[in-house]
Amino acid sequence: MLAKAATSDIKQLWSLLKHTNNWGKKMNQLLECGSAEEINKHFASIATDRDYNKDSIISELNRYISGPFSFHL
Numbered sequence: 001m002l003a004k005a006a007t008s009d010i011k012q013l014w015s016l017l018k019h020t021n022n023w024g025k026k027m028n029q030l031l032e033c034g035s036a037e038e039i040n041k042h043f044a045s046i047a048t049d050r051d052y053n054k055d056s057i058i059s060e061l062n063r064y065i066s067g068p069f070s071f072h073l
Helices: 010-018 023-031 036-046 054-065
Strands: none
Touching: none
């Protein structure tokens, strides 16, 4: 049903979504999740890589690109 919707018509998308079988159940589940701030803190805590180092990633990519099997698009 949603596959036939025009993605540029937001009003139509929401209307179709609200007519799906689980709309009310999912809304109740969302309300039990907590505030937007609590949800944001949760996902920030599990999606943060404390060992992230941009320079080492760029260095590794450059090493890979200039390796013996490198190719250019």
